[in-house]
Amino acid sequence: MDWGRAKTVLIVAFFALNIVLGYQLWLEWRERIDSTVDWTSLPAEARQIMQEKNIRIEAKIPTDTPSLRDITYKQQVPAGTAGDQRIAIEPPRETRIVFNNKELQQALGEVIPDLTRYQFDYYGSAGEGEYAFNRTVEGLPLFDAKLILYYSEQKIQGYSQDLIETLPSEGGPDQKVLPATQALTSLILKKYLPAGAAVKEVQLGYHGQGIFNSDTQVAAPSWRILLEDGGVFYVNAASGEVSTDKETSLEPLSVP
Numbered sequence: 001m002d003w004g005r006a007k008t009v010l011i012v013a014f015f016a017l018n019i020v021l022g023y024q025l026w027l028e029w030r031e032r033i034d035s036t037v038d039w040t041s042l043p044a045e046a047r048q049i050m051q052e053k054n055i056r057i058e059a060k061i062p063t064d065t066p067s068l069r070d071i072t073y074k075q076q077v078p079a080g081t082a083g084d085q086r087i088a089i090e091p092p093r094e095t096r097i098v099f100n101n102k103e104l105q106q107a108l109g110e111v112i113p114d115l116t117r118y119q120f121d122y123y124g125s126a127g128e129g130e131y132a133f134n135r136t137v138e139g140l141p142l143f144d145a146k147l148i149l150y151y152s153e154q155k156i157q158g159y160s161q162d163l164i165e166t167l168p169s170e171g172g173p174d175q176k177v178l179p180a181t182q183a184l185t186s187l188i189l190k191k192y193l194p195a196g197a198a199v200k201e202v203q204l205g206y207h208g209q210g211i212f213n214s215d216t217q218v219a220a221p222s223w224r225i226l227l228e229d230g231g232v233f234y235v236n237a238a239s240g241e242v243s244t245d246k247e248t249s250l251e252p253l254s255v256p
Contacts, residue, residue: 041181046188053195055188058228059202061181067174068221068237071137071206073145075215076163085160092155098131112159118147123201126230131156134205137166141205143224143234144217167216177204177237183223187233192242198228207234207243 039050039057049055089111097103098120109115118133119141125132131149134141145162180202187193201224208219221237234243 042185042188046185049188049191053193053197055193055195056198057184059199059226061184061202062204063179063181064204065177065179066204067176068140069172069174070169070218070220071142072167072169072216072218073137073142073164074167075217076165086150086158087160088158089156092157095131095151095154095156098149098156108156112147112161113163115147121146123226135162135164137206140221141203142219143205143207143222144219175238177221178223178235178240180204180223183235183237183240184225186240187225187235187242190242192233193227197231199225200228201226204237207236 038061039047041061042050042057050057089108093107097107101120105115114135117136119136121132121134121141124134124143127148129150129152131151133147133149134143135145135147136142142164145164147161148159149156150158150160184199184202193199203224203226205222205224206219207222207224208217220239223235223237225233225235227233232245235241236243
């Protein structure tokens with residue numbers, strides 16, 4: 001056997017493998033970089049108003065515009081409980097597990113129903129002594145269906161949960177959502193954002209106004225824009241309609 005030639009072949013194969021792996025890493029890095037932009041990507045008019053009103057956008061602005069449709073779901077209530085009733089966790093668990101999904105599932109997966117379907121909402125966890133999670137549907141958060149973990153003394157003491165069942169949607173075909181930059185720009189130009197506001201997060205998910213006196217609800221693809229002071233705006237990613245957590249609809253946004 002020609003060991004010299006075999007060694008050369010192995011060296012060439014090793015370098016070729018490194019090139020392939022390096023290219024894959026570059027593509028992944030490029031994809032992450034291209035998936036968000038910052039406030040400098042907004043139109044000049046919006047940036048001028050931001051400067052005049054001292055509005056800060058500290059969040060990365062997503063660039064993805066997937067095609068989505070409204071979702072339909074049914075609210076469920078665990079047997080023997082009210083939907084917003086706090087259920088004790090015995091024994092209490094360490095709060096650190098909230099930040100490690102694997103540990104969270106191991107510690108509470110058999111305690112909290114459908115826990116794997118809830119996603120930690122870091123910026124939405126504004127309540128004192130509370131960690132908030134959103135139910136996910138097709139990989140996106142449903143902002144109206146929450147799991148709240150209550151903690152004190154570094155221990156998770158209990159939880160409350162919105163349990164839902166997704167239903168077949170009867171809406172039309174999927175539609176490409178409005179860009180997040182357009183939603184933000186319109187909020188600024190329409191002067192929804194108050195002076196001194198700081199945008200902490202811009203996230204795509206589902207949000208609905210709620211159907212009065214009905215267990216069946218419809219939620220539309222929406223951009224959730226969270227402010228530093230806890231304020232929140234939802235921009236319907238199809239119609240541009242704006243609403244808040246207080247279930248009020250505001251004037252639909254015009255296309256800038």
